[in-house]
Amino acid sequence: xxxxxxxxxxxxxxxxxxxxxxxxxxxxxxxxxxxxxxxxxxxxxxxxxxxxxxxxxxxxxxxxxxxxxxxxxxxxxxxxxxxxxxxxxxxxxxxxxxxxxxxxxxxxxxxxxxxxxxxxxxxxxxxxxxxxxxxxxxxxxxx
Amino acid sequence: xxxxxxxxxxxxxxxxxxxxxxxxxxxxxxxxxxxxxxxxxxxxxxxxxxxxxxxxxxxxxxxxxxxxxxxxxxxxxxxxxxxxxxxxxxxxxxxxxxxxxxxxxxxxxxxxxxxxxxxxxxxxxxxxxxxxxxxxxxxxxxxxxxxxxxxxxxxxxxxxxxxxxxxxxxxxxxxxxxxxxxxxxxxxxxxxxxxxxxxxxxxxxxxxxxxxxxxxxxxxxxxxxxxxxxxxxxxxxxxxxxxxxxxxxxxxxxxxxxxxxxxxxxxxxxxxxxxxxxxxxxxxxxxxxxxxxxxxxxxxxxxxxxxxxxxxx
Numbered sequence: 217x218x219x220x221x222x223x224x225x226x227x228x229x230x231x232x233x234x235x236x237x238x239x240x241x242x243x244x245x246x247x248x249x250x251x252x253x254x255x256x257x258x259x260x261x262x263x264x265x266x267x268x269x270x271x272x273x274x275x276x277x278x279x280x281x282x283x284x285x286x287x288x289x290x291x292x293x294x295x296x297x298x299x300x301x302x303x304x305x306x307x308x309x310x311x312x313x314x315x316x317x318x319x320x321x322x323x324x325x326x327x328x329x330x331x332x333x334x335x336x337x338x339x340x341x342x343x344x345x346x347x348x349x350x351x352x353x354x355x356x357x358x359x
Numbered sequence: 360x361x362x363x364x365x366x367x368x369x370x371x372x373x374x375x376x377x378x379x380x381x382x383x384x385x386x387x388x389x390x391x392x393x394x395x396x397x398x399x400x401x402x403x404x405x406x407x408x409x410x411x412x413x414x415x416x417x418x419x420x421x422x423x424x425x426x427x428x429x430x431x432x433x434x435x436x437x438x439x440x441x442x443x444x445x446x447x448x449x450x451x452x453x454x455x456x457x458x459x460x461x462x463x464x465x466x467x468x469x470x471x472x473x474x475x476x477x478x479x480x481x482x483x484x485x486x487x488x489x490x491x492x493x494x495x496x497x498x499x500x501x502x503x504x505x506x507x508x509x510x511x512x513x514x515x516x517x518x519x520x521x522x523x524x525x526x527x528x529x530x531x532x533x534x535x536x537x538x539x540x541x542x543x544x545x546x547x548x549x550x551x552x553x554x555x556x557x558x559x560x561x562x563x564x565x566x567x568x569x570x571x572x573x574x575x576x577x578x579x580x581x582x583x584x585x586x587x588x589x590x591x592x593x594x595x596x597x598x599x600x601x602x603x604x605x606x607x608x609x610x611x612x613x614x615x616x617x618x619x620x621x622x623x624x625x626x627x628x629x630x631x632x633x634x635x636x637x638x639x640x641x642x643x644x645x646x647x648x649x650x651x652x653x654x655x656x657x658x659x660x661x662x663x664x665x666x667x668x669x670x671x672x
Contacts, residue, residue, distance in 0.1 A: 253511050271643065273650050278520070285516075288523040319520045323632035323650055324532040325581030329520040332513045344510075349647050350517055350528035355510035 253356075259339035260313035266338060268294075268305045268316075271346040271353075275300055277327070278319040281310060287317035287331055312338050318347050402555070410552035410559050411477045425671035427482060430471030430612070432669070438463045438618075438662030442494050442536060442625075444633070444653040456651055457633045459494030459536070463660050471668040473601055473614045474550030474561040484567050485543045488622075494656065495533035496633035501646045504639075532633050535579040538625055538658060542595065544569035552605070559605035561614065568596040578627050587628025595622040605670070612668040622658040630654045 270276050276299040282291035299305055317331040330350050338354070346353040415423040440463035445453040469486025506512045517528035548565020571592050578585045603614025630652035639646050 252508055253506065255511050271645075273647070286523065322532060322581075323634065324534055325583065327520050327581075328526070328528075329518045330515040330528070331518065333516045334513050336513065348515075348645055350515040352513040352515060353506070353510055353645075354513065355507065 256312070256337045256339035259337050260335070262312045262339060263309050264312065264338050264343065265341045266307045266310040267342055267344050268299075268307065269344060269346050270299045270301050270303050270305075270318075272320060272349045273301060274320040274322075274349070276318045276320050276347065278317075279305060280317040280319075281307065281314050282317065283311070283314055285315055285331070287315065287329065291317065310336075310338065312336070316345060316347075316352065402553070405555045407553055407555045409477050410475075410554055412475075422672070428470055428671060429473075429475060429482060430610070430668050430670035430672075432467075432469060432471040432473070432612070432666050434467040434469075434616075434664050434666040436463065436465055436467060436618070436662040436664040438660060440490055440492055440658065440660040440662075442492050442538075442656045442658050444494065444656040446635075446651055446653060454636070456635060456653060457494050457496045457532075457631075457656070459492050461492040463490060463662055465489050467664070471612065471670060472546065472565075472567075473603060473612055473616075473666065473668060474552050474563040475605070475612075475670065475672070477550060477552050479547070480550050480563070480565070481545065481547045483543065484546045484569075486541075488538070488540045488542065490538045490658065490660070492536050492538070492658075493533055494536055495531040498529050498531060499634070499637050499648060501529065501637050501648060504644050504646055507644060529634075534631055536625075536656070537575075537577040537579075538622070539575040540569075540572050540591075540595075540622070542569040542572040544571070554605070554607075557606070557608060559607055560603075561605060561612075562600075562602045564598075564600045566596065566598045568593065572622075574625060576625055576627060578629075578631060585627070585629055587626060589626050589628075591624070594624055595620065597621065603666075607670075610670040610672075612666075612670055614666050614668075616664040616666065618660075618662050618664055620660045620662070622660075624655045625658055626655045627653070 268279060276295075279294040279299070280287045280291035281294055282289070284290065294307060295305055313335045315332050316336055317329055319327055319329045322328050330347070332352050336345065336352070336354055340357055342357040344355040344357070346355065415426045417423055418427070440461055442459040443455055444457040445455050447453055465488070467486050467488065470482075470484055472482075472484060474480070503512065515528060516525065517530075518525045544567055546565050546567030548563055550561065550563035550565075552559050552561045554560055571590070572595055574589050574591055576587045576589070578587070597618060597620035599616050599618040601614050601616040603612060605612045632650045632652055634648040635651040637646055637648055
């Protein structure tokens, strides 16, 4: 009697269905801090206008845009006067993939710089960048 | 046998040593007992008694004033001090929003506050207080909200813009406070003074309150110093226990004191700003720590003090 061979096509079909279902769950799942928004990373290098909004509790003294993670090396100063809370500032040519830094005063009088931990990607004009106390939120342009 | 004689010799030596130890112990105990008896009997033999001088015949006289004021005294103190700022919540409870602790080292010049005579004592007090202390608010977790569907969040990296050095975004806000006050008040307590014509041993326990206090408060920010002055009636009190001795012929007193002192509501003048408890802003979908303005702080000090005084009477 011939030994019974495993039915490979069936096994492969089951495994691929299992993999598909797992990947589907992973694709649909959204944990805390994750976003369903696709960050337009492919837009790196494109130049667009940008609207910055001071949504922090502090007066912003400086805003810098820079290609390197550290704003100390070769940053472009965007404002030299104070930007009050709720005020906005427009940058006409922002290169997608650059970093943004703002400088504000701490309550005890010391200065503090806050830099985006990752590059800012925008693929259309007039994205909104909200500057919070010590974080940023990038929003699609309003329709 | 040699071995037996060696053991016998060793035993004799051990016994002798033990006897010597016992004798030494007995001698020590005897000496200590004699010393204790002498210490107890000497004051009696020397005519020591409870010191309770008569009060002045006329209070409105030089003698009366000297009796009331007691003398002048300089004090060096060391210990710990704590400054706390609280805010009142909407439900009426108080929340501590900033706190500072520091070594309390300073000095005090004022009227003699130690015991002079046995009995209850009610006397005026006056003096200066100087305290430098740092105060800061607290670290608190600020959760990351769920990002909106039409955008994405980017965390911030904080730093010192002058040096480029990275610093934590939630580093506490800190202020240096310099608290000084000139005060006058009243103290009450019970004193025990015993001794002879050349030496008085004293001890006492008392409480005091500053009836009037003029306070100077300096708050140091990174690039400015705010100065504020205030008149504060009935805003500080203390309790202390003290031990020491007096050389009556020299009009000198030396004492050590353990003191607790509370200064309520040192006002900052212009309020200082600190980070409040983490709050969720539903409209903006962000967690943040709203800035709170704090107008005053309470100061508590626990100190050990050494004083030298010149007595008027």
